[in-house]
Amino acid sequence: MENFEFLRNVTIGQYFQGDSIIHRLDPRAKITILLILVVVNSFILSFTGNVLLLSLCIALVLMSGISFTFMLSGIKPALPLIVIFALMQLFFYGDAYPPYGMESVTYWRWGMMSITNGSIQLVIVTLMRFLEIFFLVSLLTSTTTTTNIAYAIESMLEPFQRLRVPAQEISLIGTIALRFVPIFAEQMEIIMKAQASRGADFGEGGVFQFVKRTRQMVTLIVPLFVDAFRRAEDLILAMDARCYTGGRGRTKIVRFRMRRIDYLFIALTAVFGILIMVFRNNFPV
């Protein structure tokens, strides 16, 4: 049966009001923590390291008070893609990656395809790494308003302004992009309903029938693009009408100040990250 409730699946970019400790952290602290953990994430290839990092991510999600199952449901639309990538890694990467911390064992081989304990490890570790990034990014956007994220990015880029980095513009682009994700999800829901009302069948075709599903999408993509351009034009007019002339000399009504708890969180994350990075080659598996 068709389900048109798109917002149910868009968990990235959606802000949820709350008063948890994660909500109250300074947005700059949150972004710093995210960056540290993303760097850690890209370095660890072992089971142990990923279990540790994933546990930390889950702990952070639990601390934020946002429904864990709801956040997880955001992966659903990407699931077919994840499965395909996982299968490709499983069958074709057998020889490319020797397993970490184990003797290489080949379980099955047929022509170019093979399954080794290296490829199995790769699949599991990739999934865990994907989940970690997914949790971290969802967590940032669901506990921080887009304006605050933009403010944080801008303020963190400020030192680079001497090198002619357009900090304000970059943060503005980021904000607009994030802000429009739920708007387009909503618009897509409306258009999908309108097309279904005149005979389009979005429910048909299994999850893996890409061609059929892609063809159905044409009736959505064209109206969505038209809408996006229209909205962009409206936005330009609205900004112009409010005398937007770029970021130079702009002041803010809310000024953030880093508190002790913010530094504490960053410090703890940094210690965690450094420990994992230092010992990343010493884990048993």
Next chain:
Amino acid sequence: MSTRGRVVIQVNDLHHTYLSGTPLEVKALKGVTMEVYEGEVVGIIGRTGAGKSTIVQHFNGLIRNRERGRVIVDGHDMADPALDVRAIRQKVGLVFQHPEQQLFERLVGDDIAFGPKKMGLPPEVRRERVRWAMEMVGLDFEKFKDRFTFSLSGGEMRKVAIAGVLALQPKVLILDESTTGIDPRGRKELLGRVLNLNREHGVTLVFVSSNMEEVASIADRIYVIDDGRTVMHGSTREVFAQPEALRRYGLGVPHVTTVAHQLSQDGVAIPRVPLTVAEAEEDIWKILSS
């Protein structure tokens, strides 16, 4: 006033919650009961967020009721998972607010033909359907069928979009705020055209609007929805005879009706509640000439 025919849509104590089980959960419907009879024009009014759109999306299966309540459309229980929803959508056409946003084909004719094509109709029949639908909304078939969709004016695009729904030849046509955002003349023309569909082609109309003048000029009966519940219903005249009650639900009455109420309070006895300027004119002439 139409003589009551068969019930085409029956709604009983309908409940609906959006995004249930998520942090964004919203209870939209908390007990809506209404009927739509074959061949009539039903108006649904209520303030923004009252649940009007949610109700009508149940009528063609865009939202399926999984909670309390029943929706029966043309004899089919909409909660039945085995129901052929697409067949229902051919019988019940739904036009949204700003329907011109749903256009996607390069040529006008192709866009209108999308529905009939999906129904699997042969090209000849499709062509006839498109011709009929375009005639119904007032677009010349020969002149417009090969025009580029996105080169049309806003009003023309809206006509094309409505024709796209009409090409399914639905028995029931739902207009969900479909007249907002076009100029008064365009509105009047559109209202006249859908009313013609009802009178000449027997299409049952469900008209959702927050413009009281429009509803008054077109509807036989009215349902007032507030906070997800049916709070008032009756013939258009009965409903608009109660301006105080309507005001309680954030709604008004047509301007001429307000004037008539005021006149009655000032001692000028007006025999009925006028709904349109023409009716008021008639009544006032009668009083003046007696």
